[in-house]
Amino acid sequence: MTAEDEQQARLMLGLLELSALNADETEGRVAALCERALTPLGNVAAVCVPLRFTLLARVTLDRLGARDVRVVSVANFPYGGSPIEPVVSQVQAALVAGADEIDMVYPFRALLSGDSRTGFEMIMACKQCCPDQKKLVVTLETGDLRDPQLIRQACQGAIMAGADFIKTSTGKTAINATPQAMRIMIEAIAEVGGMTGIKAAGGIRTFDEALVYLKMTQTRFGNAWVTSEHVRLSASSLLGDVLIALGMLPSSGY
Template identity: 45%
Template sequence: MTETIDLADVARRALPLVDLTNLNDDCTAEDITALCKRAVTAHGTVAAVCIYPQFVAQAVRELKGTGVRVATVVNFPAGGTETLDVVAETKKAVEDGADDIDLVMPYRAFMDGRKGFAEEQIIQVKAAIPAPAILKVILETGEIRDPLLIHMASQIAIGAGADFIKTSTGKVEVNATLEAAEIMLTAIEEARRDHQKNVGFKPAGGIRTVEEAGAYLALADRILGHNWVSAQTFRFGASGLLNALIGALDGTNASAGEGY
C-alpha cells in the first residue's frame, strides 16, 4: 500500500514535467493530432509536446488554449548540420510558433576537439530564439561517454546560453542515465553557485516507468534542493512514460508501452 501511495506521489509530481514526444521517422499529421490529445489528461496537462519541425504549426493550432508548449528539434539527430542551416531551421520553427528549441550540440565535432565550433553554434542558435522561447541543448551523453567531457560539454552549453541541458536524442544506443544526469545536474549547481545562472535539466530517452522518473527527481532534489524542480527547470523527454504516470494516478499500474 505504501508503495502505491509513493508511486502516485511521484506520478503527480512528474506528469506536468513531461515533454510528450513523437520523433518517430514515420510520424504523420494524424499521429500529431493523437499526441496533442494525449497531452491533456484527466490529471492535468504535460509541459510540452516535442515533435519534428514540420509539425510545429499544426501542434500550435491544436494545442491553442491548453497551456501546453510546443517543442521541436534542430540539428537532429546526428548533430552534424552546418551552423547556418541550423540557424535557418531554428528561425523557421520559431516563426511557426515553437516555444522550445531542442538543439543537438555538434557533439562529434566537440569530441574531435572542435569545442569552439560547438560553442559558436549554440551561441548563434540562441541568438535566433527570441524570448520567451527557450533553448535546450542536447549533449548526447551516451556517445560522449567520458564523465569529464560530459561535464565540459555541460559547461560549454550553459556558457553559450542554454536554458536547459538535455541528455540525449533517444536515437542512440545509450540515452539518459543517472550517471550522466548527476554530472549535468552538478554542472547546473556550479553555474547557479558561481554565476547566479539558473539552467534547467532534461533527461530523455528510455525513461518509461514511474520508478525511473522518481530516481531522476530524487537526484535533482539531492543536488539542487527540494524546491528546485518545476516545469521551468526540469523536463522528462518521453512518450511511453505518460501511460505509466496515468496508470499510477488511476491505480491501474498501466505499463509504459513502447516509445522514446
C-alpha cells in the same frame, strides 16, 4: 503506492514532455500526441516535434484549450551535424511556426574530435535567434560522449553559450539517459547556481526509472526548484505508467 509515490507521480505528470520524432510521423500521429498531452489530472509540460509539424502542434493544442502546453521543435536532429547556418535556419523557421522552445542537438562528434568551438558558436547563434520568452534546449548526446570529462565540458560550454536547458540525449542512440550522465549535468548546473534547466530523455519508460532522475534533482536543488521551468522528463511511454500509478488507467496501459 505510498502517499509519497503518489505525490511524485503527480509531479512527474506536469514535468513530462511527449515526443513524436520518428522519420515516419504523420499529421494524425502528431494531433493524437497533442490530445494525449491533456489528461484528467492535468496537462503535461510539452510536446516535442519536428519542424514540419510545429505549426500543427501549436494550432492543435490551442484548439484544445491547452496554450500552457509548450511546443518544442527540434533542430540539427538527430545527428548533431557541425554546419551552423542550416541549424540557425531551422531555428528561425520553427520560431515563425510557433515553437515555444527549440531543442538543438549539440555537434557532439565535433567535440569528440577535439573541436569545442563549433558547439559553442552554434549554441550562441541559435540563442541569438530566440526572443527572451523562447527557450533553447541543447541535447548533448551524453551516451556518445561517454567520457565524464567530455560530458562535463559539453555541459559547461552549453551553459556558457546560453542554453536554457541541457538534455541527456535524443533517444536515437544505443546509450541514452544514465544516472551517471545526469549527475554530471546536475553538478554543472549547480556550479552556475541552478540557472539552467535539465531534461532527462531516452530509455525512461517506467515510474520507477523516472523516479531515480527526479529524486536526483530534488536532492541537489530542493523540491521548490523542481518545476517544468527547470526539469523535464522527455519520455512519451512514461505517461501511461504514471497514469496507471495514479489509478487513472488499468495496467494494460495508455
